[in-house]
Amino acid sequence: MFLFTDLRVMLRETAPVHSLDPAGRESAEKILQKIESQVSILREELLQ
Amino acid sequence: MKCAGPIDVRDVDESYINIDPIQVGGRLTAEAMKAVIAYGDGYSVCDNCRKPFRLDQIKTPPVDQFHQDLASFLHMDVARVVPGARRGFQAVAGTYVQKGDPVVITALSHYTEVLSVEGNGGILREIPDRDNIITADAAAATIEEVSREFGRPPVLLFLDHFDYQYGNEHEVKEIIRVAHQYDIPVLYNGAYTVGIMPVDGKALGADFVVGSGHKSMAAPAPSGVLATTEERADEVFRTTVTKTDKTSRTFGVKEVEMMGCTLMGVTLIGMMASFPRVRERVDRWDQELINGNLVVEALRSIGGTKIRSEYPRKHTLTRVDTLNSFDKVAQTHKKRGFFFSSALRDRGIAGIIPGATKVWKYNTYGMTRNQAEYLAKSFVEIAEEHGLPVG
Numbered sequence: 001m002f003l004f005t006d007l008r009v010m011l012r013e014t015a016p017v018h019s020l021d022p023a024g025r026e027s028a029e030k031i032l033q034k035i036e037s038q039v040s041i042l043r044e045e046l047l048q
Numbered sequence: 049m050k051c052a053g054p055i056d057v058r059d060v061d062e063s064y065i066n067i068d069p070i071q072v073g074g075r076l077t078a079e080a081m082k083a084v085i086a087y088g089d090g091y092s093v094c095d096n097c098r099k100p101f102r103l104d105q106i107k108t109p110p111v112d113q114f115h116q117d118l119a120s121f122l123h124m125d126v127a128r129v130v131p132g133a134r135r136g137f138q139a140v141a142g143t144y145v146q147k148g149d150p151v152v153i154t155a156l157s158h159y160t161e162v163l164s165v166e167g168n169g170g171i172l173r174e175i176p177d178r179d180n181i182i183t184a185d186a187a188a189a190t191i192e193e194v195s196r197e198f199g200r201p202p203v204l205l206f207l208d209h210f211d212y213q214y215g216n217e218h219e220v221k222e223i224i225r226v227a228h229q230y231d232i233p234v235l236y237n238g239a240y241t242v243g244i245m246p247v248d249g250k251a252l253g254a255d256f257v258v259g260s261g262h263k264s265m266a267a268p269a270p271s272g273v274l275a276t277t278e279e280r281a282d283e284v285f286r287t288t289v290t291k292t293d294k295t296s297r298t299f300g301v302k303e304v305e306m307m308g309c310t311l312m313g314v315t316l317i318g319m320m321a322s323f324p325r326v327r328e329r330v331d332r333w334d335q336e337l338i339n340g341n342l343v344v345e346a347l348r349s350i351g352g353t354k355i356r357s358e359y360p361r362k363h364t365l366t367r368v369d370t371l372n373s374f375d376k377v378a379q380t381h382k383k384r385g386f387f388f389s390s391a392l393r394d395r396g397i398a399g400i401i402p403g404a405t406k407v408w409k410y411n412t413y414g415m416t417r418n419q420a421e422y423l424a425k426s427f428v429e430i431a432e433e434h435g436l437p438v439g
Contacts, residue, residue: 016396
């Protein structure tokens with residue numbers, strides 16, 4: 001949820017067109033990777 | 049998409065540039081959003097509340113330190129968190145205003161200042177404005193008039209540093225000096241300053257500094273701060289002395305005007321989580337004014353448009369008169385006055401009252417430079433598309 005919050009703030013800072021500069025894209029990429037990793041952990045711990 | 053039941057997801061600030069004059073300074077920081085998720089339950093800050101059982105004494109989370117930091121941030125001696133600036137007004141009025149007492153406000157005072165005085169039976173007298181500015185000369189004249197009328201000076205004076213109608217700066221320091229010559233305590237209303245620009249209550253000479261968490265301190269509503277001097281703290285933050293008649297109960301160190309504890313959960317934790325960023329951001333006020341002026345100049349370039357607020361601007365909240373520009377378009381447009389808010393909405397800009405084309409307010413606080421440029425360009429484009437002269 002905290003990672004989604006970081007994405008939410010990014011959306012706010014770039015509203016309304018949400019065009020990310022290279023640094024923004026890099027940050028977004030890192031956050032999304034972390035979310036994917038956290039989802040994998042949750043999937044493993046909750047569903048197995 | 050719904051949050052729950054009939055409640056829509058709110059995405060105003062994610063999908064649009066929000067220029068609502070009262071919302072922009074209260075938008076949460078990322079830190080506050082995260083803290084709010086963790087502390088959403090009712091009395092969430094009370095997990096480790098120990099004797100003497102009072103909010104400002106809680107050590108975990110560090111609520112006690114936050115109170116000290118708030119006082120120091122405002123250059124005052126003692127601070128308490130309150131459920132909105134209005135509750136700060138109410139606490140001060142409750143302490144100093146008795147039935148029939150004269151109290152001075154200004155021609156641009158917020159209605160909650162009026163209600164706080166009315167609630168205690170006080171009688172209001174206004175300092176008139178001159179071109180929407182409250183001057184020390186006008187304050188001195190009003191205090192003299194009130195003293196003659198009531199046979200004694202006012203018991204309290206409320207003063208907004210920047211008012212909510214125009215975002216104009218008033219002669220705060222000079223007015224406080226005048227009031228103190230009559231021994232009148234002064235409440236500095238910093239709803240539009242505390243948390244967005246530096247405020248030094250001691251340098252201004254204020255007896256009370258009130259700020260709004262949800263208006264200018266990136267905190268959830270209702271939240272705010274009431275800070276005061278060592279001298280006044282024992283009065284406004286007096287503790288209960290009641291002993292009940294049948295059960296002989298007493299209530300420790302609970303503060304009467306605070307009604308005991310004030311913000312016990314998500315409001316306080318949001319304020320606390322945002323505070324480090326708020327403390328930093330006040331030093332970037334100059335940059336906020338640069339962004340604001342960029343938009344003001346774009347509006348001024350549209351023929352017939354007038355800035356009703358003082359100019360050049362000293363605040364990001366601005367009142368603009370488009371009676372001779374966008375309102376002229378509205379008279380013949382098929383959407384009437386709604387064309388303007390609709391055109392802004394189409395460009396991803398929200399926060400202006402739908403249908404408003406005559407005199408309206410907006411606030412650029414918290415925008416990035418790119419967003420300010422986008423907003424300025426959008427106003428000009430809408431004008432050009434509807435045949436208004438620009439230049």
